[in-house]
Amino acid sequence: MPISVPPDSASSTLCLHCNTLWVYTSIESKIRTEPITREFGMHSLFVKVDNKQFGPFTTTELRGLARKGKFTPTDLVWDEDDQSWVHAEELDLLRPIFSEDGDGELNQTRIIAVGGGKGGVGKTILTASIGVALASLNYQVVLVDADLGGANLHTVMGILEPEYTFFDFYTLNRDSLNDIALETSVANLRLISGACGTLGLANPKYTQKLRFIRQLRTVNADFLLLDLGAGSSYNVIDFFLTADDGIVVTNPEPMAIQEAFNFIKICLMRKLRRAFHGSREILEILDRDELTRPGRMQMSMAQVAQKIREIDERGADFFEQVLESFKPMLILNMVNDPDDVKEGVAIQAAAGELLSIDVRFLGYVSYDQSVREAVRDLKPFILYNPGSKAAQDLSKLVNVKLLGNSLFQSFWKKRKMQKQLMAAREAFPQVNLLDNAPICSVKCFYWGDCEYQNGGHPCPVRYLEPVFKS
Ligand SMILES: Nc1ncnc2c1ncn2[C@@H]1O[C@H](COP(=O)(O)OP(=O)(O)OP(=O)(O)O)[C@@H](O)[C@H]1O
Ligand SMILES: [Mg+2]
Numbered sequence: 339m340p341i342s343v344p345p346d347s348a349s350s351t352l353c354l355h356c357n358t359l360w361v362y363t364s365i366e367s368k369i370r371t372e373p374i375t376r377e378f379g380m381h382s383l384f385v386k387v388d389n390k391q392f393g394p395f396t397t398t399e400l401r402g403l404a405r406k407g408k409f410t411p412t413d414l415v416w417d418e419d420d421q422s423w424v425h426a427e428e429l430d431l432l433r434p435i436f437s438e439d440g441d442g443e444l445n446q447t448r449i450i451a452v453g454g455g456k457g458g459v460g461k462t463i464l465t466a467s468i469g470v471a472l473a474s475l476n477y478q479v480v481l482v483d484a485d486l487g488g489a490n491l492h493t494v495m496g497i498l499e500p501e502y503t504f505f506d507f508y509t510l511n512r513d514s515l516n517d518i519a520l521e522t523s524v525a526n527l528r529l530i531s532g533a534c535g536t537l538g539l540a541n542p543k544y545t546q547k548l549r550f551i552r553q554l555r556t557v558n559a560d561f562l563l564l565d566l567g568a569g570s571s572y573n574v575i576d577f578f579l580t581a582d583d584g585i586v587v588t589n590p591e592p593m594a595i596q597e598a599f600n601f602i603k604i605c606l607m608r609k610l611r612r613a614f615h616g617s618r619e620i621l622e623i624l625d626r627d628e629l630t631r632p633g634r635m636q637m638s639m640a641q642v643a644q645k646i647r648e649i650d651e652r653g654a655d656f657f658e659q660v661l662e663s664f665k666p667m668l669i670l671n672m673v674n675d676p677d678d679v680k681e682g683v684a685i686q687a688a689a690g691e692l693l694s695i696d697v698r699f700l701g702y703v704s705y706d707q708s709v710r711e712a713v714r715d716l717k718p719f720i721l722y723n724p725g726s727k728a729a730q731d732l733s734k735l736v737n738v739k740l741l742g743n744s745l746f747q748s749f750w751k752k753r754k755m756q757k758q759l760m761a762a763r764e765a766f767p768q769v770n771l772l773d774n775a776p777i778c779s780v781k782c783f784y785w786g787d788c789e790y791q792n793g794g795h796p797c798p799v800r801y802l803e804p805v806f807k808s
Contacts, residue, residue, distance in 0.1 A: 383432070384416040384616075385409070386423055387652045391616035395656070399663045400426075401435035408655045411436050449554060449562045451484070451581035454588050455597035457568030460671040461587045463713060464703065464732070465565040466494045467720035471736040473527035474758035475751060477560040480519055482530045484577050485567035489532020493796055495522050496716040496769045500531035507550070515553045523766045524721070528559075551580050570604045579609055585667045585700070588685070590678035599685055602666055603635075606693055613660050619649050620657070639694040661694045669735065670702040678702070700739040703731045714794075716769045724759040733759075 383400065384393035393416075403409035411427035426432045452465045465481060473479045483491035483504075492500045502518035512518050519528040554562060564581060566574050578584045584605070588598035607624070614620040623645050624630075629637055639661055647654035670682040682699045689697040704727045712722030720729045733755055737748040776782070776797045778790075785791065790799050 385656070386414040386416070390650070390653065392653065392656050393613055393616070395613060395660070396663070397431065397435060399659050400432065402663055403655065403659045404435050408659070447555060447557065447559055447562055448583065449564065449581040450583045450585060451564040451566055451578045452585045452587060453566035453574055453578045453601065454586040455568065455570055455601035456588065456594045459587050459589050459594060460703070461568075462491055462494055462565050463709065463719060464587055464669060464671060465563050466491060466718040467729070467732055468736055468740070469527055469561070469563050470524055470718045470720050470759070470762070471733055471755060472561050473524050474755045474762060475741075476526060478526050478558065479561045479563065480528045480530060480557055480559040482554070482562055482564045483532030484564045485532055486573055487567050488790065491565050492529060492531040493716060494713065494718060495529055496767065497522070497529065497531070498769060498796060500529070503531045504550075515550075515557050519557065524762050530557075551576075554580070570601050575605055575608050578605055583665075583667060585669055587669050587671055589672040590670055590681040595681050595685060598668070599688060602685075602689055602695075602697065603693060605666070606661075606664055606695060609664060610657070610660055613656065614653070617650070617653055620646055620653050635692050638692050643694070662696075665696050665698055667698045667700050669700050672705040673702040674705045698739075701731070701735045703728050703735070717766060721759060721763045721766055724756055724763065
């Protein structure tokens, strides 16, 4: 694989064994930065200003800077093909951002990652139902199970034994992600299933992860929805940041709210550290205790930006642009009381004040018994009962907030969606669980020992039975 970081030979070198960029600050001292993540996102670019290297930045971030006159056609960017620094205007990819109609953008597929620190808040079931909602409006949608530790999106879609999974992709049985995208019973909706039961894939090798991320953008679809695992491991965060948009799901309980905020903060810090791994002074500011210590933040991002501006004007421009471009979305799930909505607003306000970022609150989905019934019936809840409170909340949220339809447009779209959902509901096959899959229960020999134990749900590792028996 080509090394695709600019060779700032005086100050940096790459360890091929651990894919780590070492930045030399002087002859004697070196600081270890994060693993190279240049490859995340097809359009991530390094920039060189005043002999300092920044990035990678997305084209969207650079366009934001160009609009403010803070990134010009003659600024230097790293050309991966030529392996040299060229003026921004020389790159076909960047020329549109300097023109008036620079919005006619590059990649038509919109990748949306669904994450959030806490487990069990509804990431998977919301991903499935948002996918069904978009597909019913005639968008081509692919659901991607990127929960590498506990893939279960296929089960929510009523598929017990996926024909292909990531396993086939990782093991090179199938060359492209398009090949492993399975048709579902819903028109316009496909599924790339996680590698359930294939232990060891919870931590794919670095190169496997890179290959996956690059390939994601080659999948033919209007929307790609990534269901992420719980927690804030590098796998989860990197997928969240790779996407064009990220949705953080939380419920209104205080612990969940706190975890959602922390998740957003960790994502932002990783994004910033990545963008400034070429600048020792800025990294030092980012590594200050006041920012990294768990618990209450002692320094706001606005103050950090100010500190950076004192030492590096252009660096501060880039820093502020990264803050401005990071706009995670937020869904509050399992809302019992309309008053709970203020918790979503609270996260939005805290993110604005402390992190200087704009969290877009998409709205809430009510706690609804029919969601639980849908899960038991292996159906996305929006199909199981399109008239239920949760389904109504979600279709409004998709129509108005996610797609940005006006209230008038959304009225007609919602009618169309309801019609399609009723038809898709009729067509959705009933899965007979008892015939098809053993259910996780105390009767299992491995009860108490199994990492995937989830009583009452289909066993995700049943494929390993022959292995256990042998
Ligand atoms: N709006 C809701 N109303 C009622 N129950 C809900 C609602 N949303 C989620 N649930 C319940 O929460 C359970 C967990 O949902 P889901 O599996 O989507 O969570 P998750 O965030 O993906 O979990 P994990 O982090 O383990 O992947 C569902 O099986 C369902 O029973
Ligand atoms: Mg999940």
